[in-house]
């Protein structure tokens with residue numbers, strides 16, 4: 001099982017997988033998993049491992065975590081759409097949606113931690129605005145595999161699990177998401193701490209890309225459109241990469257879904273750069289007053305200040321190849337969209353997913369999407385209310401809280417001692 005090679009998209013070298021997320025030649029581009037199986041053949045394995053052929057792991061885990069797509073009736077009718085498919089990544093048992101931490105970050109955490117166990121050595125470090133951290137804590141609680149998680153202080157309450165997370169070293173930073181990322185990067189200078197890799201990690205991308213495969217199966221075809229709210233853009237890059245695998249299969253439509261992506265005003269660096277058809281993000285132009293605007297949005301998970309936009313194989317390339325669209329959404333419209341979705345479809349949404357719903361409403365209202373188009377709406381997170389009813393949420397206690405810009409020296413001894421438990 002699990003036959004793949006890692007390829008550098010720049011120098012085309014085959015890269016041996018020791019949980020490797022960068023080309024040894026230091027090329028800047030996203031390393032890609034090339035799978036031996038070129039045809040789309042779902043397997044009788046649990047949860048997302050249905051798509052095992054196209055995940056960079058050898059084995060699998062017995063989990064229910066997976067994307068769940070259904071055809072919309074009420075929202076579709078309201079928007080005059082005949083083929084609206086909703087990929088629900090959250091907790092909604094009636095829709096066979098079993099992601100207990102309520103976001104598609106769990107689709108990343110499951111194969112990434114498995115890949116680390118199979119190919120890596122060391123302890124994974126994750127920086128997160130909340131959802132990724134929660135997903136990795138849950139998988140750690142489930143498997144006993146240790147993780148070091150860094151989140152901004154405001155996200156502390158969003159780091160919970162459904163089982164006690166005894167193998168998590170949680171650090172909070174008094175700053176924004178980017179401050180947390182910067183501290184996490186410093187930690188990875190320490191021996192034995194391995195950065196999860198973000199967009200560079202093929203297990204993250206292909207895990208998230210299973211949403212596109214689920215949508216493909218539900219619709220019975222490659223969708224015309226893929227809607228998602230983006231922070232780093234990794235999920236959208238992932239959907240693009242997966243759609244290329246489906247096209248390479250040869251049996252299906254040979255046109256990629258157009259990406260229709262959204263960010264939350266006022267923090268919209270990629271919307272701004274893409275609308276200027278520019279590969280580079282210019283900080284002063286595309287994200288003035290970045291920190292304050294990042295802290296002021298409704299959907300804080302969408303506030304990555306250093307997204308993989310310009311890099312080869314990154315979001316600019318994905319948008320270019322798919323004739324993509326990017327739109328900024330006001331918080332107020334996202335909040336209204338959340339209400340509309342909950343009323344019509346019956347589940348609450350993560351604020352980021354609400355941004356995406358608002359973008360679909362806009363696209364349908366303006367006629368950018370046509371009534372017959374096959375649309376995949378990625379509800380990247382939701383079902384928190386239902387999860388609240390079904391589980392006790394256990395808050396993960398931070399081991400340390402630090403100011404933004406801190407040095408790792410202050411926690412080094414404590415961390416080394418904790419890590420020695422897992423040596």
Ligand SMILES: *Cc1c(COP(=O)(O)O)cnc(C)c1O
Nearest residue numbers: 230231232233234235352380381
């Ligand atoms: C992380 C996240 C996003 C954005 O995904 P990216 O891959 O960072 O662009 C959207 N919605 C939810 C709920 C998320 O957790």
Ligand SMILES: [Zn+2]
Nearest residue numbers: 008011023027
């Ligand atoms: Zn290379």
